Amino acid sequence: MKPVDLARKLRRDAAFEPAALDRGKAVLMAAIRQEVEPPRGPTIVPQIPYLDVSAALSFLERAFGFREIPTARLVTADGGIDHAMLAFGGGVIGIGPQGHHGTISPKSGGIESQYISVYVDDVDAHYQRAVAEGARIANGLGDYVWGDRPYEAHRTYEALDPEGHRWRFHQLLREVPQSERRRRPREH
């Protein structure tokens, strides 16, 4: 008998359940859908205009501890920053030159149209760092209790960046127990 025929004699099929095919397909389709879904980032990203984007980027990193996402930077033909993104905790902001998308920096507009709340782990340490790096303090550190359900105790301060955008930094201290919720404190 020829060697190949001998080898052929050893062929033995393993019976498989029809359901095995369905299970395999489920594995495959789950893997496919995972690839199809884009990685999840924050669903809201504030875009903040500056006259001097490079200076703003440097300040936000030094004073507030934000970190640029290096792969996201767009540059202009002359090497300036057209757009950059910075991450902090689970949040992301974009910064770019004023005038894009109809935006204006408070430094030229003379008014802030918004402020941005940022949650930090240690607001006292954050405050010290921001002051050391030249942030202007618009509202010093203080403890506040507010909110609808649940009431929360926060320790916060507000700082202005070099172009006058207002940032409010919060440290969540605790949820306020029911017994302390009789009086709703004034809002800030």
Added chain:
Amino acid sequence: MNSPSDAEVIGRSLDDPEAFGLIYDRHAATLLRFLGRRVGAEVAEGLVGELFRIAFERRKTFDASRAIALPWLYGIGSNLLLKHRRGEARRLRASARMAVVGEPPDKRAGAGALDARLLFPRVADAIEALPDGEREALLLFAWEDLSYQSVAEALELPIGTVRSRLNRARAHLRELLELGGENRVRSR
């Protein structure tokens, strides 16, 4: 309307990943049987999902000039089987025992002829001892009934190399049987 070729479906799946499910529907049963022959139904079920997941991830590399994806899928399956050599050896020995049962005693056997009880375990050992490339080529050819061309596509080898591997595999098996099993095939 003609149904689209595998190459067309894979091409479409680059933009519409879930279209790849059709490749599974067409070939999963064949591949599940292939894997089952080699490592048994239980392991095969785990491997078939893995096989198609890998195929999906590598779909950009599929050679679109091949109308049928089956040899390519066999190739991915062959690579997966290398990790399951131990399970495969067990199954081969079990197949050899089964083959003995199915084979009537050879009444015409001369002095030098081998009884099935001796022959088949020896064939199984010989297949098991073949170098990986030869064993794979032999089993794709003898068990899966792939043509030389399809074996070449599966193993991504020139067809001449497949011919020489199959010839070496045959020679190894023949040598072993003629020597009455005294010498084991040496792995290269």
